Amino acid sequence: MFVPHKQRIRAALPLALIEHIGSTSVPGLPAKPIIDIVVGVDDVTAEEDYLVPLLAAGYLLRVREPGHRLVRTPELDVLVHVYQRDDSAVRNYLLFRDRLRASASDRELYATTKRRLIAQGFDDMNAYSDAKTEAIAAIMARARGESGK
Template sequence: MARNEHQRRDDVTEVELIGGPERLEVGLEAHDPAWAATFVEHRDRILEALGDAGASVLVQHIGSTAVPGLAAKPIVDIVVGVDDITDEEAYLPALLAAGYVLRVREPGHRLVRTPARDVHVHVYPREHPAVADYLLLRDRLRSEPTDRALYEETKRMLFTRSWDDMNAYSDAKTDVIEAIKERARAARD
């Protein structure tokens, strides 16, 4: 079926978390230059899987593993921007066939990951504000040592606690992330 023959449907309206909440079982590690190579490997895998559709897809390394010098959980995060998130036939079967498994389906966002859980691929519509926000945060952390240190300090403090839900750990960083993005926007404007 050609891409333009896919039936348009409404997006999901609720969060579907396949497998339920998961305990945070990894810790922070010193930055590993191998994370960049892992990104390149998976970028190529994603683009190959998407074939011709991959020509219009954005694929970027995001998150702490994309920031040299920043300690991170050893999970490489990738953002993929597609034309239409609701046209799952255009990307999801190809990503699953390439070895990823579906973890999250929520309005405007899908998350697939490796079975080893060491690579998370966040799929959004290319123009979704979250895509720009991920890139804004990454670029700010790469260029501003003070914000990079603040972010790492926050993560280290949070890792002194036990987290039964990995999402709760992520949510606990929100205020610091928003403050860093605000400074990035102010500097840009």
């Protein structure tokens, strides 16, 4: 599901960094059927350079906040997070994804955490995300320790 969106975004933004992130980017990890993509652009404040082409490609603006824009598909099955290319959020998304891809034990920790939290039930997805913070922090600490980042 990621590849057609990567191609669609690449056609709109030929020079952007485009990476699949989130649980669907990690083989074997349980995930909601929503594709998360991070896009790195040269200047996130220059919306005319990336937002206009993304909207023309059929994405809808969902969030505009300092340093971050979020566009999505009308079907809500793809979320595209746009940051400045050198933003620490981009590095963190990729570091976390790569750690989960490489470490079976961290992938299992994250999967177990997600299953346990989903079984508890959450009315608010932000609360669910917040509840994963401890596991994410532990995984990121190991990833940073191994990568030196």
